[in-house]
Amino acid sequence: MEGFGFKDTFSTITTDSLLEALLVVVVASLLIMLVQKLIPALAGKLGGKIRRYLLASVPLLRLLIIVLTIVTVVPILVEPSFENMVAVFGALGLALGFAFKDYANSLIAGIVTLYEMPYRPGDWIEVNGQYGEVRSIGTRAAEMVTLDDTVIVIPHSLLWNTLLANGNDGTDNLMCVAELFLDPNHDVARMQNLFRDAVFTCPLTKTYQPVLVTVSATDDAMRYRLKAYPLEPREQARFISDLTARAAAVCASEGVRMVSKRVTTPA
């Protein structure tokens, strides 16, 4: 150990300096807790872009506090000479590397997410078949809330080798699709026009974004897809329900039967 200079490195540690370092760590922890509680609470009261920016600032602020804490604590405990720093950080890196390989993997991926931004708080993403809104981005993992109000923790390390679908990519624009299957043998062009009217008359529609109605033939039904943007991504479930209800009303008034269950012929 002496060969690495550890004895000299830690010779400056005293009870006072330990207490001082502990105090800094406690203050930093309190500050992090405060940031994690206050900013989301404030963001919850606001809407639109400000909410998104505030939520996105939480992990950045936390990282900043952690870095500042390390920068403050190390010189308190260790005399900040070049040799000492190399020794401390070298040993720290070695220990962490072995003990927390996967954790470090997630941490590094977490830092990558901060500048690559594959997802941000407020984004609607799908990872490994799970779909929901990113609630917060932690150092190791992100938290997502599904439409059924279930919280799912996604380790950032998934980023390296998992396909990730982001519905709104940092904006307020999230395309939603209401899907309908109708009995064939009807006036397709008329139904398309009526469905388009249904989308435009829905009060939740962002009419300044594109509205599309596509149709394709399947084995046993005509498949209509009503594509539009809700006023806010959070309203997607209500929006799709509203579009489906409006489209169903159109079908009823036009006498076109909706196919709710695929009919399969026995082999």
Next chain:
Amino acid sequence: MLEGDKLRVFAPEPDSELLAKALQDQLARLRQAGAHQRNVSFVVAPPFSGVAEALCRTQRRTLTPPDNLFMTEQDAAVWWDEQLAGGDWIVPELADFWLRHQSGLNLLREFFARIALDNAGNGVVGCVSWCWQFWTQYLPELSLAPYTLAPLTGEQMTRWFNYLASGRGEQQVIARMTHDGLHVLPVPEEKTRLKYSSFTQDLATLARGNRGIARAIWQRALRARPEKSEEQENKENGEKRAPVEIGGRQCWVVPLDQLSLPSVPHSAGRQPGHILHALLLHNGLTTEQLHMVTGLPEQEVCLTLDKLLRAELIYRNQISGAYEVTPLGYPAVRKNLQGRGYPVDGF
């Protein structure tokens, strides 16, 4: 606060006939210059601009909306055939001719189809900007090159207020700020020694150049007396200022930041937004129409309307029975709707 007769003296209702004449002259000039070749002209303006009132004062035949706006395509075609046959016509407010409902679009769709083919006779159409914004998005191929009123600058606003208050320039009017005594009216002259406030510039910004909104805020800001009497102020300052010579009428103006304007109440639900947006799209709706347009249950519509009435954001038009957004509440309503993702007008 100025009320009743005094308010009517200092901030009277503008004369719609003047705007009507100016609009007609301008359209005629554009037609003569060859800049406007269609038979039907469109004038699109934000709410409270006074275009509908002005168009009603023209000598043309006024087309009024049918009682039932839910028409089939065939019925809509027949209705327009009947209405457009005859002489020159005007539609003071196009927003009265539709409802944002599955069955409420046919009448205007048929109308725009005729206009596109220039097959609707000679007419002038007034349209509120929110309604226009919806229809240009619903019919993206619609290309009608509408005209609009230029927004008022602070300087133009000063001239307009001075014109209204002075009875078409017959009497001198003095308006001063209550807090610092700076002048708002009369219109500043080139070599004047008077110090002027930036009130009208700030008002023009707040009202986005909209004369109706600016006039409503101006009315709210007018006072009969300053905060402190001049005598009291002189005593406090230990100064002996000579009393101001007033040749005409004098009133006082409260600064905009001290003015209490309506604000949109905080609500977790979408109901207030849906109702306010629907009112602006249609330039006013009844409870029953609101129920049809927003899809909200009538009881919920009534509860929300009550909340908005108490917040002074809407009022009930005694003649039509429809609820409309108040000019004082309009800036807050527009800002709120924009912040919550609703499609807003371009003005």
